[in-house]
Amino acid sequence: MNLNLTLQLALSGFLLGGVYSLIALGLSLIFGVMKVINFAHGEMMVWGMYVAYTILVWTGIDPFFSFLVSAAILFLLGYLLQRIVVNRILDFPEAMQVLPLVGMAMVFENSARIIWGPDYISPQSRFSLSSISMGSLTVDTPRLLAFSLAIVITLIVLLFLKKTDTGKAIRAAADNRTGALLVGTNVDKVYAVCFGIGTACVGAAGGLLVPIMPLSPHIGAPFTMISFIIVILGGMGSLAGAMVGGFIIGVAESVGPELITILFHGIGLDLDFPNTMKQVVSFFILIVILLWRPQGLFGGRKG
Amino acid sequence: MKKVNRRTFLRYSAAVGATAAISGVPTLLRAQAPEIKIASIQPVTGVIADIGIAMRRGNQFAVDDINARGGIKSMGGAKLKLLLADTEAKEEVARSEAERVIKEGAICLVGPFLSGNAMAIATLCEQRSVPFVMDVAAADDITRKGFKYTFRVFPVSTNFANNMLLYMGQIMKEKNVSKFRAVVTNTGDLFGRVQAATFIRFFKEKKFPVEVLAHIEYPLGIQDLSAEVSKIKALKPDILIPITRPGDAKLMIRELYKQRVELQAIIGSGPGLYEPEFIRDMKVLAEYVMDNVPWYNPQGKMYKEVNEKFSKLFPGKYIDTNSGYAYLGVAVIVDALERAKSTKAEDLVAALRKSYFKQDLMIGGAVTFDERGDNVNADSAMIQILDGGPKVVLPAKASNAKYVFPMPKQLWERGM
Numbered sequence: 001m002n003l004n005l006t007l008q009l010a011l012s013g014f015l016l017g018g019v020y021s022l023i024a025l026g027l028s029l030i031f032g033v034m035k036v037i038n039f040a041h042g043e044m045m046v047w048g049m050y051v052a053y054t055i056l057v058w059t060g061i062d063p064f065f066s067f068l069v070s071a072a073i074l075f076l077l078g079y080l081l082q083r084i085v086v087n088r089i090l091d092f093p094e095a096m097q098v099l100p101l102v103g104m105a106m107v108f109e110n111s112a113r114i115i116w117g118p119d120y121i122s123p124q125s126r127f128s129l130s131s132i133s134m135g136s137l138t139v140d141t142p143r144l145l146a147f148s149l150a151i152v153i154t155l156i157v158l159l160f161l162k163k164t165d166t167g168k169a170i171r172a173a174a175d176n177r178t179g180a181l182l183v184g185t186n187v188d189k190v191y192a193v194c195f196g197i198g199t200a201c202v203g204a205a206g207g208l209l210v211p212i213m214p215l216s217p218h219i220g221a222p223f224t225m226i227s228f229i230i231v232i233l234g235g236m237g238s239l240a241g242a243m244v245g246g247f248i249i250g251v252a253e254s255v256g257p258e259l260i261t262i263l264f265h266g267i268g269l270d271l272d273f274p275n276t277m278k279q280v281v282s283f284f285i286l287i288v289i290l291l292w293r294p295q296g297l298f299g300g301r302k303g
Numbered sequence: 304m305k306k307v308n309r310r311t312f313l314r315y316s317a318a319v320g321a322t323a324a325i326s327g328v329p330t331l332l333r334a335q336a337p338e339i340k341i342a343s344i345q346p347v348t349g350v351i352a353d354i355g356i357a358m359r360r361g362n363q364f365a366v367d368d369i370n371a372r373g374g375i376k377s378m379g380g381a382k383l384k385l386l387l388a389d390t391e392a393k394e395e396v397a398r399s400e401a402e403r404v405i406k407e408g409a410i411c412l413v414g415p416f417l418s419g420n421a422m423a424i425a426t427l428c429e430q431r432s433v434p435f436v437m438d439v440a441a442a443d444d445i446t447r448k449g450f451k452y453t454f455r456v457f458p459v460s461t462n463f464a465n466n467m468l469l470y471m472g473q474i475m476k477e478k479n480v481s482k483f484r485a486v487v488t489n490t491g492d493l494f495g496r497v498q499a500a501t502f503i504r505f506f507k508e509k510k511f512p513v514e515v516l517a518h519i520e521y522p523l524g525i526q527d528l529s530a531e532v533s534k535i536k537a538l539k540p541d542i543l544i545p546i547t548r549p550g551d552a553k554l555m556i557r558e559l560y561k562q563r564v565e566l567q568a569i570i571g572s573g574p575g576l577y578e579p580e581f582i583r584d585m586k587v588l589a590e591y592v593m594d595n596v597p598w599y600n601p602q603g604k605m606y607k608e609v610n611e612k613f614s615k616l617f618p619g620k621y622i623d624t625n626s627g628y629a630y631l632g633v634a635v636i637v638d639a640l641e642r643a644k645s646t647k648a649e650d651l652v653a654a655l656r657k658s659y660f661k662q663d664l665m666i667g668g669a670v671t672f673d674e675r676g677d678n679v680n681a682d683s684a685m686i687q688i689l690d691g692g693p694k695v696v697l698p699a700k701a702s703n704a705k706y707v708f709p710m711p712k713q714l715w716e717r718g719m
Binding site: 130 | 348349350352353355356491517519520521522524526527529530531533534537549550553554557560561562563578580584585586
C-alpha cells in the first residue's frame with residue numbers, strides 16, 4: 001500500500017471537502033427553512049464562478065477577493081428568485097416544487113452560455129498554479145485558500161443565524177411558520193433573505209473555485225447532485241450535518257477508489273476500481289448511513 | 304424537398320404568371336431551383352457544448368460557403384438549407400433529434416462529434432434509409448455493423464493507433480530511446496474508452512516498446528483530477544498519453560504543474576490539446592504538448608482559403624480538427640449531390656460510395672470510402688504546440704516545424 005499516495009489523496013479530498021461543505025450549507029439552509037430543494041444550486045454556483053471570472057478579466061482582482069462580489073450578486077439573484085418564483089410554490093406538493101427550480105437551472109445554464117460562451121475557461125490568476133511542497137506531500141495553495149475561506153464563511157453564517165435578529169427570525173420561521181407570522185415576523189421577507197443567504201454561500205463557493213477548476217456553463221449539475229448527497233447524508237436542514245457531510249464526501253471520493261483497489265488486490269482480485277465510478281463510493285456511503293440513521297448523521301427533530 | 308405535383312405546379316405557375324403580369328417582366332423568368340435540406344446534428348448543449356458549437360459552426364459555415372459559390376450546380380444551382388439539431392451529448396436525444404430532422408425533410412445528416420451519439424444516429428438512419436455522413440466520430444464499431452447508409456470522413460481509432468506507433472517509433476528511433484514507461488488516461492465516454500483500449504492493445508500486440516504502467520479512466524465532465532494526477536505521479540512514468548476533452552485537458556496540465564510531475568513528454572491523441580482556448584489559457588504550459596490528431600494541411604490551398612474566411616467570421620478561432628472535418632463532411636455531401644443530380648437516398652448513397660473527393664484541407668488524401676463506409680485516406684498527424692501555436696511535426700512531408708523531445712523544461716520550470 002502506497003501510504004504517501006493515500007495521504008496525498010486524503011489531503012486534497014479534505015481540502016475540496018471544505019468547499020463542498022459551503023455549497024451544501026446553502027442548500028441545507030434553504031431546505032431547512034423553506035422545505036424547498038434548490039435544484040438550480042449548481043447552476044447558480046457557476047454564475048458565481050463567472051462573476052468572479054469577469055471581475056478577474058476586467059480588473060485583474062483575484063477571485064480570492066472578488067468572491068465577495070459573487071456572493072453579493074448571487075444574494076440578489078437568490079432574493080429575487082425567491083420573491084418571483086419560489087414564494088409562489090411553497091405550498092405546492094413537493095413533486096410540483098421540483099419543476100420550476102429545474103426549469104430555473106436550465107435558464108441559468110443557458111443564459112450563462114449566451115453571455116459567456118460555451119468554451120471551457122481556465123483563467124490565469126495569482127494563485128491558480130501555486131503549490132507548497134511538504135516533504136513528499138503537495139499542498140495545492142488555491143485549494144488551501146478556498147478551504148480556509150469556506151470554513152470562515154461557514155462560521156460567519158452560523159454566527160449570523162445564532163446571534164443577529166434576522167438570523168433569529170430565520171430560525172423562528174423555520175421552526176414554525178405560523179408561529180412566526182403570529183408574532184409579527186415578515187415571513188415572506190425572511191424567506192427571501194434566507195434564500196439569498198443560501199445562494200450567496202454557493203456564489204462565494206463558486207468564486208473560490210475559479211482558480212481550481214475550469215469553468216463552463218454546463219458544469220453546475222454535478223454540484224447540485226453532490227450537495228444533495230451531502231445534505232441527505234448530514235441530515236436534511238442540519239447545518240452542522242452539511243459541514244461534516246462535505247468532508248466525508250470530499251475525502252471518500254478522493255481516497256475511495258484507491259482503497260477499494262487495495263482491498264481488491266488484498267483478497268487476490270486483479271481488479272482496479274475505476275475512477276469513473278467514484279460516485280459509487282459516495283452513494284454507497286449515503287445508502288449505508290441512511291440504513292443506519294434514516295434521518296441523516298445530524299438530522300434530529302426536523303428533517 | 305417538396306415534390307412538384309400538378310396542384311403545386313399550377314399554383315406556382317399562377318403565381319409566376321401573376322408576378323410577371325404585375326411587374327411586366329418579360330417571359331425570361333428562370334424557375335427557382337428547389338432548396339435541399341441537410342441536417343447538422345451535434346452536441347450543441349450539455350457536457351461538450353464547446354466543441355459541439357464549433358462543429359455546428361463548421362457545418363453552417365460550409366453550407367453558407369457553398370451556397371455563396373452557387374449551390375449545387377448540376378441541380379440548377381439549388382441552394383442548401385441546413386437544419387439544426389442538438390444531441391445534448393445524450394444518445395437518446397441524438398436519436399429523437401435525428402428522427403425530427405428526418406421528418407422535417409432532411410435528405411442527409413451530417414455530424415456528430417461524439418461516437419456514442421453517432422452510433423444512435425447511424426442505427427436510426429439505417430432504419431429510415433437516410434444517408435448519414437459522420438464528420439467527427441472515431442470509434443471503429445460504428446461502421447462494423449454492416450450499415451448501408453453510414454459514411455465516415457474521420458479516421459477510425461485503429462488508424463489513430465497505427466499512426467501513434469508510427470510517430471512514436473520515429474521519435475524513439477531518432478532520439479535513441481529504447482523504451483517508454485507510460486501512463487494512459489482517458490475520459491470515460493465511448494471515444495475515450497475505445498481510443499485508449501485500442502492503443503494499449505496495439506502496444507501489446509505489436510510488441511511496441513511502451514510499458515503501460517496504468518490505465519486511468521475518469522468520467523467525461525470531471526472537475527477535479529487531483530487524485531488521478533497523484534496516482535500518475537506515484538507511478539513515475541516517462542511519458543503521459545492522455546485522451547482528453549477540452550475541460551479535463553486544462554485541468555490535467557494544471558494539476559501536473561502543481562503536483563510537479565516529471566515527464567519527458569505529453570503525447571495525447573484526442574481533442575482538448577489543440578483548441579485556441581487551450582493555448583490561450585495554458586500559455587507556456589501548452590508548449591511542447593504533442594497530440595496525434597487529424598489536422599489541417601498547412602500547405603493546402605483549400606485550407607488557406609477556408610481558414611481565411613473562417614477566422615474572419617469567428618475572430619480568435621481557426622480551422623482545427625473539429626471545424627475542419629465539420630467543413631469536410633458537408634463538402635463531401637455536396638460533391639455527392641453534384642454527381643447524383645438527385646436527392647433520392649439511393650442515388651445519394653450510390654454517389655457517396657463512388658466518392659473521390661480531392662481535398663487539401665485536412666492531412667490525408669482524397670475522401671473515398673471502403674465497403675464499410677470509412678474514409679480510407681483519412682489520416683492523423685503529430686502536432687506539437689510550439690511558439691504559442693499548433694505545428695505539424697510528423698509526418699515530415701506535411702510538417703511545418705521540427706518536433707522537440709524531450710520537453711526542454713518541466714511544466715513548473717517555465718515561470719508562470
